[in-house]
Amino acid sequence: MTERVLVTGGAGFIGGEVVAALAGRYDVTVLDSLSPQIHGDDPEASPLYRRVLGQCRFIRGRVEDASVLREAMEDVSYVIHLAAETGTGQSMYEVGRYARTNIQGTAELVELLTKHRADLPVKKVVLSSSRSIYGEGMYRCAEHGVVYPGPRKEDDLAAGFFQVRCPVCGSTAEVVPTTEECVPSPASFYAWSKLAQEQMLRLLLPPLGIPFTIFRYQNVYGAGQSLNNPYTGILSIFSKRMVAGLPINVFEDGAESRDFVHVRDVARLTASVLDSPASDGATVNVGSGVGISVLQVADMLRRLYDSTSEVSVSGDFRIGDIRHNVADVARAEDLCGFRPQVSLEDGLRELAAWAAEEIRAGAAGDDRYEASLAEMRSMGLMKDGRA
Numbered sequence: 001m002t003e004r005v006l007v008t009g010g011a012g013f014i015g016g017e018v019v020a021a022l023a024g025r026y027d028v029t030v031l032d033s034l035s036p037q038i039h040g041d042d043p044e045a046s047p048l049y050r051r052v053l054g055q056c057r058f059i060r061g062r063v064e065d066a067s068v069l070r071e072a073m074e075d076v077s078y079v080i081h082l083a084a085e086t087g088t089g090q091s092m093y094e095v096g097r098y099a100r101t102n103i104q105g106t107a108e109l110v111e112l113l114t115k116h117r118a119d120l121p122v123k124k125v126v127l128s129s130s131r132s133i134y135g136e137g138m139y140r141c142a143e144h145g146v147v148y149p150g151p152r153k154e155d156d157l158a159a160g161f162f163q164v165r166c167p168v169c170g171s172t173a174e175v176v177p178t179t180e181e182c183v184p185s186p187a188s189f190y191a192w193s194k195l196a197q198e199q200m201l202r203l204l205l206p207p208l209g210i211p212f213t214i215f216r217y218q219n220v221y222g223a224g225q226s227l228n229n230p231y232t233g234i235l236s237i238f239s240k241r242m243v244a245g246l247p248i249n250v251f252e253d254g255a256e257s258r259d260f261v262h263v264r265d266v267a268r269l270t271a272s273v274l275d276s277p278a279s280d281g282a283t284v285n286v287g288s289g290v291g292i293s294v295l296q297v298a299d300m301l302r303r304l305y306d307s308t309s310e311v312s313v314s315g316d317f318r319i320g321d322i323r324h325n326v327a328d329v330a331r332a333e334d335l336c337g338f339r340p341q342v343s344l345e346d347g348l349r350e351l352a353a354w355a356a357e358e359i360r361a362g363a364a365g366d367d368r369y370e371a372s373l374a375e376m377r378s379m380g381l382m383k384d385g386r387a
């Protein structure tokens, strides 16, 4: 008999690719609330939702609703838990909402496994955690070696000093690829909630004898990512503005970096560990292992869109943003044989071709970006640079 996998949040950007990667090999159930922030006001028409419809048994509901979750868990051998609210900045004021989905949702999942161990034959849980739990991540100070700096000081940022300081001596520290051993230092409620999800699994699943794998995804991108959610995804924000020829405001000094990993690579890896015990109990970074600056990626996109948008570095900054993101991905390769297959060039070309069509067809909705920045400003989370 084909084994059944429950994918929570399976109608989302990553979920859709995970469902595609599982289809044919497993019998897939998706539990997803079709959140309007991701799927629009008419979620039945959401392309992300329509993409998974034919490939799974679909249940519309919330993960924190214990009765609907129980229904979705029927005969499930594996759980891939992706459902989450994902806006870093937004999580700083929509705190209750983020707690309900990300914390309560995971708590209900684990409680169900605890109370119904006898009649729920779950063999493994896979969690999509996030690199955001590291905060600034790992750095090296010439004098103090590897250090784990806390959030950058607002005074430094306001003065146009965007580098990361050694927490011991205060001198400028150099970024090094962040390993899974990095001391967590969440800088947003979203990040804190992802760390809470991890810790719930580590605390509560071993006594039940249920193996788990925790993935810490870096910046996941690709065709199908939300063009409507102004709170996440610089590639979407840049894309919409570039297609419209609107100016691009690159925050800080443009040298801040991100580790972009293609959604198909992420999905393939996530689906591959269900029946492989090598990663049981492990926490694994999922990234490309390469940091690319925001200015570089803006230039690449501008060329791909052949856009007239003016790209300017503003010195503006957001409280809670990190400076650099580069993952150490040795463990993913060692335990899971993971090597990204999609290069950034190819992935961005594919993203741009897809996004240009969506945006020109009006499928990307109004540009709510300016409004979201104003909202962040009014909450004191976004500041103008000195320029």
Ligand SMILES: NC(=O)c1ccc[n+]([C@@H]2O[C@H](COP(=O)([O-])OP(=O)(O)OC[C@H]3O[C@@H](n4cnc5c(N)ncnc54)[C@H](O)[C@@H]3O)[C@@H](O)[C@H]2O)c1
Pocket: 008, 009, 010, 011, 012, 013, 014, 015, 031, 032, 033, 034, 035, 038, 039, 061, 062, 063, 064, 081, 082, 083, 084, 085, 086, 100, 101, 105, 128, 129, 130, 131, 194, 216, 217, 218, 219, 220, 221, 226
């Ligand atoms: N995209 C990234 O770069 C990235 C990076 C690190 C971690 N992650 C994690 O990966 C997972 C998936 O992210 P994504 O980018 O696909 O996000 P997404 O927003 O596209 O997908 C999340 C899905 O969860 C659903 N959902 C939201 N609240 C729900 C609830 N209470 N009950 C049931 N469903 C609910 C949404 O409708 C959506 O379909 C999340 O756990 C996220 O924290 C993503």
Ligand SMILES: [Zn+2]
Pocket: 141, 142, 143, 144, 166, 167, 168, 169, 170, 171
């Ligand atoms: Zn130092």
